[in-house]
C-alpha cells in the first residue's frame with residue numbers, strides 16, 4: 175500500500191480545468207497548490223507594461239532572468255488564489271487580461287525564459303506535498319512525480335469555459351475572439367521545440383468534455399485513491 179503521492183502534476187491545455195482541479199486537490203490533501211502558468215503570465219505582463227515587444231526574444235529572456243516573481247497567500251478576498259507579486263507590485267488580475275492571454279505563449283516558447291522559470295518551479299516541486307499545474311510539469315519539470323494527470327477537453331468547451339470566467343469577472347469579451355486566441359495558443363504551446371504541451375508517457379489522461387468540475391474532481395480523487403492502493 176503506497177502513501178499519498180507527494181508530488182502530483184496536472185498538465186493540459188488552456189481552459190482544461192487544471193487550475194480549478196489543482197486547487198481542489200491541493201485543499202483536499204493539504205498540499206501546496208502551485209500554478210506555473212502564473213510565472214509565464216507575469217513575464218508577459220512585465221514585458222507589455224515596460225514597452226518590451228514580446229517578439230524581442232533577447233529582451234524578454236533577460237527580463238525573465240531579472241524580474242522578481244513571487245506568489246504569496248491571498249491578502250484580498252476577491253476570488254484570488256494567491257497574491258501574484260511582480261517586483262513587489264500586486265499584479266494578480268493584470269496577468270489575466272486578454273492582452274496577456276494573447277502574448278503569453280510567445281514568451282513561454284523562449285528557451286531562456288523556460289530555463290529561468292523552470293529552475294524555480296523544480297526547486298519548489300521537489301519540496302514535496304505539492305500539486306503543480308502547467309504544460310510540461312510531468313514531462314520536463316518533475317519527471318519523477320509520483321502521480322501525473324493530464325486534463326483534456328475540446329477547444330469549443332474550453333473557449334466556452336474561459337468566456338464564462340471572463341464574463342463573470344465583468345470583462346467585455348467575445349466568444350469568437352476567445353476561441354481564436356485559444357486556437358493560436360494551442361498551436362504555439364503544442365508545436366514549440368522546447369517542452370511542447372503533451373501528456374507524459376506515464377500520465378493518466380482525463381477527458382473533461384461534458385463533465386462539470388465536481389465530476390472531474392471525483393474522477394481525479396479516484397485516480398489518487400487508485401494510486402494509493404497500488
Ligand code: DC
Pocket residue numbers: 188189210211212214215278279282307308309310311359363
Ligand atoms: O495555464 P495558463 O493559461 O495560465 O498558462 C499561460 C501560458 O503559459 C500558456 O499559454 C502556456 C504557458 N505555460 C507553459 O508553457 N508551461 C507551463 N508549465 C505553464 C504555462
